[in-house]
Amino acid sequence: MNSHQVALLLFDLALILVLAQGLGYLATRIGQPPVVGEILAGVLLGPTLLDGAVSDTLFPTDVRPLLSAMADVGVTLFMFGVGLEIERQALRGRGRMAAAVSVGSTAVPFVLGTGLGFFLLRDHPTEQKAAFIVFIGLAVSVTAFPVLARILSDRGLAKSTLGGIALATAALVDIVAWTALAGVQAAVGSGHGGMWRVALMIPFVLLLVLLVRPWLRRLMTRGDGRGPATPWLLAQVLIGALLCGAATEFMGMHYIFGAFLFGLIVPAECGDRLRGDLMQHTRNVTSVLLPVYFVVAGLKVDLRQFGWAETTELAAVLLVAVAGKFGGTYLAARTAGLPGRPATALAALMNTRGLTELVILGVGLQAGLLDGDLYSLLVVMALVTTAMTGPLLTRTYAKPVVVPETEERRETRRSVTPSA
Template sequence: MVQVSLILIFSLVLGRLAEKVGQSRMIGEISAGLLLGGSVFGVLWPQGHAVVFFTDSLEDLKVLADLGLVLLMFEVVWHTPFMHAEKIRHTRLIPFVITLFGVSLTFLIGCLIATISKESVAPDIAFWPYVFFCGLALSVTALPVLIRIINHLRHISVSTASIALSSAIYTDVFAWVGVAFLVAFYTAEKTNIVGVLINTLSLIAFCGFSFYVIRPLISLLYRERAAQRNKSMQLVFAICYCLVSAEVTSKLGFHQAIGVVIAAYVFCKVPGLEHTWRRTVGSFAHVFFIPLFFAYSGLRVSFDYFSQFDTWLWLSIFAVGGFFGKVVGTYLGGRICGLSPTIAMEVGLLMNTKGLVELVILSIGLQLGVLSEKAYGIFLIVALLSIVMTPPLLKFFAKLYGGGADVQIKGIK
């Protein structure tokens, strides 16, 4: 438990420092893991690191980190524009086209860089899963971090914010479908295509059961005032189905995060659940479980690879390629839809933001074996750079071309 206490203290301090300089608290929490890992703490005080972070204890820490991921993914649905429809008055065609161009160009660039970098970055990894994964990892957008950036940058216009948030939703859909396809594709190489097909059809059936059987039953149950007043029953039902759904998708060969997202959409419109969750489970999760997840992501990075020149070279290429693909692709999509150059560029800069979904995908890739430790470290740093650079780039762009009206959308820190 000493390691948990140490991680929480470092996460709190570094998270507050990150917020002081206008960054996401997640930056500080991941940095806590980087500093407490073997490449920093382990080098400065090897004996102390061996005592605190001994091998068996990391398995216990992983369990807590996975629980943090489950709790965080469950509440992400409350930050989507579909839950705040009054903020969005434009057609859904615009964000769809923007997503299509932004994701397609970034995915192709990621696959191209992965093809060239494989022998240097991931020589022992299967070719196609690695290439597909790199394209997917560069293509995602972090919705919770995006919301926080919009809330703190007052010059972002309502139209820019709503288009960016709607586009991020479509990007998230692409990301989760891509993750499911990646897991199925990789599993097919190890087992047989028939088994994978059965598991995929089972997942689709479970989604249908959740949305068309469980969700209507939940809605029917909470029409009764007595059920609405019983906040404890709301939480118990939501948490239990969340854990069951995560276990079902895990048993089917897919990542547990997919099951959590399914459960989240089943319970997202239960009256009063969001308020009760934030006041009880959510408030504790954000000071205990979720910092452990972000810190654990940082702990898994080995800086040994960063003593090599080619690591920095490929990190730079992936970062520039991801930035170029997202910004240029989104800009082109926006201009085709008739957006002004200013709004199209602002949306492009916002869509380059990475975060939670990126970390989940990285964890899945490392767990499946389609990502080497070296590649994991590279993509984690690329994600951090995208988060750190987005606010100053938007502020610089606003000084050159001006900004729009203020917008405030509920988000997480």
């Protein structure tokens, strides 16, 4: 790197952080999660604004690979954090309800999404037709677990019954979505990396569960397991996340899967303070690197040629995404025994997509399943559906509603001895 590139890279990083923080703050002022403003910042810095003059001047081709590398590290740690935040204890007492709702929240939008995939194939042809159709189904089925958790926390619902059901359902939906996406990635990338590399995924998972997880348990429960995370412990955990990402990338899959799996196997037996420290340290790093990912993603969003054809496609995408996710979740929740208003609020929460959607779309773009135009439309869909969540939740769940306690929850509550 020469002096000019270094200076421009540092300036770009400062600009990205200023815009992300500024628009993220403005988003919170109007009742939106910060990720809405951060995604918008990435789109505004892309080629859509001023016919690409801003993006070409501020982000020349010799600097973009450096930003992409930083974005990759940020997403790797973000996916580790997603896996880390999915606590198995969240399912305790809510397993049946969450499982029932997650089926509707995943299956209905996926089926409608595959139909949408057939529709989109007309104007976005690809040699991987089956993988494309399945990918579109997954793209409209995902729920952004971290954004959902943030919304619940901001509204004081994280500890409520509805919040617990929403978190447990989103956790199951995310696990199913990432597993299915790994399968699609393996099918598309097997020709590049070879099927033998993809087959390594089975012993890799076994290694994580049988060897790495017990090692993490011993590492994190030394003493009483309730102390703060030391720099040495944090370094070892982050090294593990990065190595797992490198391993799945070598297997012909995406690095996000390895980082997600590593976060998922972190034992829940470690103390709450230790786990909280790991989450906080991870967020501190990703708060700097993730805005870079928004800009890298935004540089690929080009809405300059947005016309009637694109408007029709966007309307179809939004209709399928919202109707499938909202309708599927609501019907499943009502069938599982939730009253109408909590079921509607749960459906609104599950419709949020946020950064998780951008990560999935990035995988599709990298795998050649999406072209630039369709990628841009799907990013807009992610932005719109995430922005819808707050207003819908306010209208449907402005006041607390008591969700009936199930027999499963009563049995669990009776079996748990309160701590001193």
